Amino acid sequence: MRILVAHPWSDPNASWDIAVEHLPGWDVRVCRGDDILANLNGVDVLVPMPNAVTAEIIEAGSFGLIQQYGVGLERVDVEAATANGVWVARLPAGLTGNADSVAEMAVAQILMAIRRMDESRAAVATGWWQPISASLLGSTVAIVGLGAIGTAVAQRLAGFGCRMIAVRAHPEAGAPPSVDRVAGPDELYDVLGQADVVICSAMASAATRHLFDAAAFAACKPGAIFVNVARGVMVDDPALLAALDSGRISLAGLDVFQQEPVGPDHPFARHPRVIATPHIGGLTHSMLAKSSELFGANVARWSRGQEPLWAVNSPQHPRQIPPR
Template sequence: MNTPQCRNVPAAGAPLHVLFGQPRFSGEIGWDAVTAHWPSDLAARTTVEAVEHHALTERLTGGGRQPDVVVPVVSALTAPALRCSTFGLVQQFGVGVDAIDVEAATAAGVWVANMPGLNAPHVAEHALALLLALAKRLPEAADGFAPGRWGSPGARSLRGSRAVVVGTGAVGGATARLLAAFGVDLVGVRRRPEAEPPVPGMRTYGVGELHAALRGADVVVLAATPVSGAPPLLDAAALGVLAPGALVVNVARGAVLDEAAAFAALRTGHLGGLGLDVFTREPYPADGPLRQHPRVVATAHTAALTSGYFADAARQLGEAVARHVAGRPPLHPVNSPRPVTSLG
């Protein structure tokens, strides 16, 4: 079988240039440390460059040195950037490829690949952290030290609640397994409800039965992959069938939640709290209403940004670069590019 050839596979032993679309990670970990997790010979000939997430297209279309591999992270990778560049691999540092024009990449002869499942345990922990912060009202905890307020605010237990995980793939499955330890009535929503559930005895519904699954839910965790162009899964109607005071956590993508409807439900008290790591617009403005509300616990799309995940993903990136320079297809491609004979 002929393996599809992407453009611009570097010569054996040649210097390599990897471009990241976001300069910072967090704390003690940064993009300049990525190659520390690679084989020494590969690391020694690789130059790492990072640009602000909003500047990736300008960097690629500006006529500067062309990278061999692009890692967009949270950056958009557009058709113009793909058409006028010469790199042959887009390797995402995680799962999401919704900001990458995969069709344009395929037409340009560029592989696009991701790292499915690698972030699951880290994002699941984060989902539980958001949920517990809401249930235990941790953002309001300091109020209990005010005069006459000792012992407040009152919190709630997850035990016995109806908890629905929307999307039970790698992240949702890991979240469901953590939730099971809290003694909840666990329900899942998935595209194939007949498949083995991630937790024995967990009831599962199809996407077409979403409202039935959500009816009376006390807790909802969104971990579903959005369908491009589709309306939000959790819209005003879906929010309306939840139990009064329900807690909603979104660690999927901003597109799966109708933020305006959720904010309205917070104002009326129908929702008891929102835990958000993703937003329809990213970066979300510092003065945005969802960040300022007292019943919202928000993080800046950091669910997977742990030192453990960074090391695992860095190693997998090194493997991807090694396969690319050897002329081999990625381990987890999301496309199959046609051969390109001319870059003109």
Template sequence: MPEPFSRRLFLAAGVAAAEAAQAQDSPQRAPVVQQPYPQSNLPAATNPIRIVTDRDIDPNEVALLKAAAPNVEVFVCSNQDEYLDRVRDAEVIIGEPHEDILRRAPKLKWVQVSGAGMEWMDQALRNSPVVVTNCARTFAPGITETGMGLLLCLTRGISTYYMPQFYKHQLRPIGTPRSPDHIELAGKTMAIVGMGGIGSTMARRAHYGFDMRIIATDAKPLPRPEYVAELRTPAWFPEMIQQADVVVSAAPLTALTERMFNEAAFRSMKPEAFYIALSRGKLFDDMALVRALREKWIRGAGLDVFPIEPPPPDHPIYDLPNVVMTPHTSGWSPDRETRLIALYAENIRRYSVGEPLVNVVDKQRGY
């Protein structure tokens, strides 16, 4: 029998969110004027609650979803024909439905997206009355562990100097104890673009775990956490990255953020700075990054995402010694799946009684 759903498990996964909500007065912080977070505003559900998905959810996980509220029906569709048939009676969809699915689902009230990014959302869903929730923060633990791992590979010379030697059955030290071939993070400044789940978790870990100074931007009106020295609106971005030793892109992909890391941005960074890409690959111009790394505008880059995934075999990114990459797998782990199902279950419970849902997406902003 599957373990019963535990709200404690779900709430434990949101510790970073709770810490981020600790407001601290900051005389340096620029005012953030935005609309409030969207609310679900759905009445209590009628029974039965019919949930349809084409995602890979196993029977034990289905049992946890059914246990979240009375009279829940979950249909895991094994093929497209079954999915198209089932959505006709769906009140809830777990997945990423496009316009053709919306037309077939007249009873649909709520979409629980199975990922965090919303760039796939088409105009039909954006303009519909259907409430959309995503999985923001669910993947942040693994992603930020990978982010710090990529950074340490670069700062400690592991990927640049020592792994290439290791593959040749060689190992000799590079530089001297005094040379800047090995860099410590303590006291360095990390600039984070986007203080959502990834950005806020990265900030907390870099500050408390590595004694780094954190500065950041975000488009939403967030209180400044105690582990962030300065938090401002996106207008501060050009100035912020000039003073950073590490720049982390953790923003959602929207029309305003696409290719924001372009030639001008990379040229304005410190020559000794590192760029870490964790949220969406299309936030950066890959050829501008290649040039920045070749011509030493910046010192190195750690990438879990790329504009085209995977990069084609002839892409020049593969020839650069000051790059370390993973294939958009930073959010993977068994623990991540546990948090994912816990989030679905908590939202089903809330939906069943008319409580505000977790992670409601602002469909006009796109995140």
């Protein structure tokens, strides 16, 4: 059986051994994200990583499973996959440790911003001393998206003495005890107006594309800190740039971007009010180890003729994989 991985970790030389250590005997190929079509021969399972899987790719291949090595499937044409008999599955962030790793990154971004870490480091280098910063103690934090990642963020912020408000699609689902209030999407702007720190940890979808646009940033409390550890598509880039330049947003911590990888000429790459990291929130040794186990088990399950776990579709006539 053959797996095709589309450019893991944005590094063509990266080893994929950890991902398939639970699939002995499987043939694993790696290709660039823009070269998937040319590498589909004999492929049974496609791992898209951050790359697009279009209807053209799906129709050109004979693979029966698109198995993401993580959560994100926003660039996979699930409708075309379903119509062509292809299963599409993800690995839940709450089971792989991805949510915990991303939550740590969110807290790190917040602390770096609120404690003015870049300025403080520069102060030591230039002889300036004792720059004054803010504190999470007594501040209000808005967590937009209270799924596995948002919940993990709330749990980690519980000891910092801040007030937390959450916005989630289904507020009736509740929140951890540390969250003071849970609001629905229709109350987003009201919540943004109260927050000293805003964290985007929501699931990317057509409904949440550019959730943070000019109107959302205008609704933010002046001088608020904005952190995005969800997906870059959630943010209207020109609107965030304008908010940063006007001071409406004092600092932004960004681990995700609309186009990745971000080049040195990207406006966020060297912006003095942006703490940019290369989508590494979930990339920890513990996450990779657990993901490898779940990935291998789910692919093996599908290869035995069983429905894959954590599928987002249910094709009526699944593709039959020819014997090798």
